[in-house]
Amino acid sequence: MSSVVCQLSQVTKSFTDGEQRHQVLNDVDLRLHLGDTIALTGPSGTGKSTLLNIIAGFERVDAGQLTLLEQDTHLWTDNQWALFRRQQLGVVFQQFNLLTPLNVIDNIRFPLQLNNQKWNIWGDELIEKLTLTEVINRPVETLSGGQQQRVAIARALIHKPALLLADEPTGNLDEKAGQQVMGLLCDLAKAANTTVLMVTHSDTCAAFMQRRWHLEQGKVHE
């Protein structure tokens, strides 16, 4: 049995809007093993991004347990969360979220710098496979959407994180660019032995993942 990268046990989360309490997650149990690739689908507003935010430590659970790399996060300090995010987590968003004053190579290098690591052959491979060689010195804001998302994937995987969280990574791309990005994301995550949890509204994108989970009315169903 491969190791467990992320486990949620009876996780509950709600938000308060004025007088109203809105229960988003209701006793959610799930487990991600090393190398899993999972698509998370579900109607708009059901809590898919909230679930990713909880796993990334940007939101805290109301009740239940979140285990990351077999450590209970309940008592993690802000520093422990920062270390987990820096060393073990990659994120890809719909809006790319690149560092716009920087060029392509400096965006990709950024996580390595945070971890005091040097550029290595994996970085060269990422650039080649993501066909970024020609644009390596260009400011990222001058690139197409597809190119920017390929930079975001390189930046998310450069430190070979245990877990990649992707929130509608193809949402801003046309179908052709979206499928290309999905294929590359899957191949490179596999090469890095990175587990992927990806939120998507697209059946085509979900089909790139090994498994699919559906979030509705506070529960995750396989």
Ligand SMILES: Nc1ncnc2c1ncn2[C@@H]1O[C@H](COP(=O)(O)OP(=O)(O)OP(=O)(O)O)[C@@H](O)[C@H]1O
């Ligand atoms: N920080 C917050 N404060 C208050 N309510 C929030 C907060 N974050 C999310 N919510 C609410 O929680 C619910 C779930 O939001 P979330 O963004 O997780 O849904 P989603 O499934 O990702 O939606 P979409 O598919 O439209 O992106 C929504 O009703 C949203 O308004």
